[in-house]
Amino acid sequence: MYLADDHFRKAGVRDRSQVIFATPQKAIFSVDKYRRTLEKVVQRKGIEPMFRHNLIELRPDAKEAVFENVDTHEHVTVAYDMVHVTPPMGPPDVVSKSGLANEGGWVEVDKHSLQSGRFPNVFAIGDCAGLPTSKTGAAIRKQAPVLVEHLLAAMRGTTATASYNGYSSCPVVTGYGKMMLAEFDYNQQPAESFPFDQSKERYSMWLLKTQLLPRLYWYGMLRGRL
Ligand SMILES: Cc1cc2nc3c(=O)[nH]c(=O)nc-3n(C[C@H](O)[C@H](O)[C@H](O)COP(=O)(O)OP(=O)(O)OC[C@H]3O[C@@H](n4cnc5c(N)ncnc54)[C@H](O)[C@@H]3O)c2cc1C
Numbered sequence: 001m002y003l004a005d006d007h008f009r010k011a012g013v014r015d016r017s018q019v020i021f022a023t024p025q026k027a028i029f030s031v032d033k034y035r036r037t038l039e040k041v042v043q044r045k046g047i048e049p050m051f052r053h054n055l056i057e058l059r060p061d062a063k064e065a066v067f068e069n070v071d072t073h074e075h076v077t078v079a080y081d082m083v084h085v086t087p088p089m090g091p092p093d094v095v096s097k098s099g100l101a102n103e104g105g106w107v108e109v110d111k112h113s114l115q116s117g118r119f120p121n122v123f124a125i126g127d128c129a130g131l132p133t134s135k136t137g138a139a140i141r142k143q144a145p146v147l148v149e150h151l152l153a154a155m156r157g158t159t160a161t162a163s164y165n166g167y168s169s170c171p172v173v174t175g176y177g178k179m180m181l182a183e184f185d186y187n188q189q190p191a192e193s194f195p196f197d198q199s200k201e202r203y204s205m206w207l208l209k210t211q212l213l214p215r216l217y218w219y220g221m222l223r224g225r226l
Contacts, residue, residue, distance in 0.1 A: 001084070005045045006175040014046075020078060022050040024070050033190050034172070034182040037199045041174045050076075055085060089135070095128050106130030111186065112163040114147050121154060123147050131166065133186055138169035141221055167191050171209045179205035 001021055008014040021028070021042065028042060028049065029035040042049055050067065053076060057066035065083055067076045090096075096105030100122060107124035109116050111131050116122035125143035127135045146162040153160035166186025173179050178201040185191045192198045198205075220226030 001047065002041065002045070002172075002174045003176065004084075005047060019045070019047045020050055021047055022053045022055065022065075022067055022078070024052060024054040026051050029170075029172075029182065031182060031184045031188045031190065033199045034170075034180060034184075037180055037201065038172065038174070041201070045175075050078075058083065058085070091128060100124075102130040104130060111166065112146075113150050113160070114143060114164055115150055115154070123151055123154075131164075133166040134168040134170065136168050136170065137217065137221065138183075139167060141226065142167040144224075165191070171205070171213065173206070173209060174201045177203050177206050179209050181205045181208065 001019065005014065005019050008017045008019075027035050028038045028051075052070045053067035054070055055065060056068045056075075058064075059066070063080055065078045065080055067078065068074070069076065091101065091105035095101060095107060098107075100107045100116065100119065102108035107116070107122070107128050108118065108130050109122075109124045114123050114125055114129065114131075116124070124130070125147050126140045129143070131139075131143075133139060143164050146164040149160040149162035166184075168184060170182045171179055172182055180201050181192075181194070181198045183191050183193060183198065190198070216226060
């Protein structure tokens, strides 16, 4: 959305475009520190937020999107030229019907030890794990060492103390050459990696996202080095 807004400006059509951000959530971000920045970004860019609105129908022939107000259940129809939809996230059947799942269908594990309470030889990390934090690769990077320690302890018949604190991260690109690196824990408190205010949009963070993180992902994380 932020890049589209930027692109419309570069192409000279932003004044003839309307950008709407619709979400069932009640705010643009769940962590207050980053929410405040993104609220300013949205205001600066003239993006129109529609909070507490859930997409329930697309009418491609008429180019209309129908939203339901989550609180009042009132339906709102919005005309569009281009719509970008993020589908609701859910577990695959192989997980939700496995007998390992919690009510939401994700693998039920302790949120700190990542070990199943019902089956002590079962552990889970990543998107399939029923952990109350944002599902990201960055979160997995912090979960993996905790999992390894507990797994080895279980195999040796000992106990481990490693604890996952819910760390997750969202690199939010707010335009070409601008990024805000949100990092937070289970308590929705910032858990930042750099010694500066990460709630600011920065060119350096854009470089991190476009130049450094791809290398970190491919050569570090996926090979188990970082
Ligand atoms: C658009 C988008 C942008 C993102 N951006 C970021 C980002 O900037 N930073 C970040 O940290 N994270 C980001 N994420 C999140 C990150 O990609 C995921 O959290 C991460 O890939 C999850 O890894 P995983 O191994 O747990 O699950 P997955 O990567 O989903 O792997 C699960 C695998 O299991 C396979 N599978 C499914 N069913 C079966 C079956 N029955 N038998 C065998 N195999 C099966 C699937 O094919 C898949 O390969 C983003 C996600 C999306 C969608």
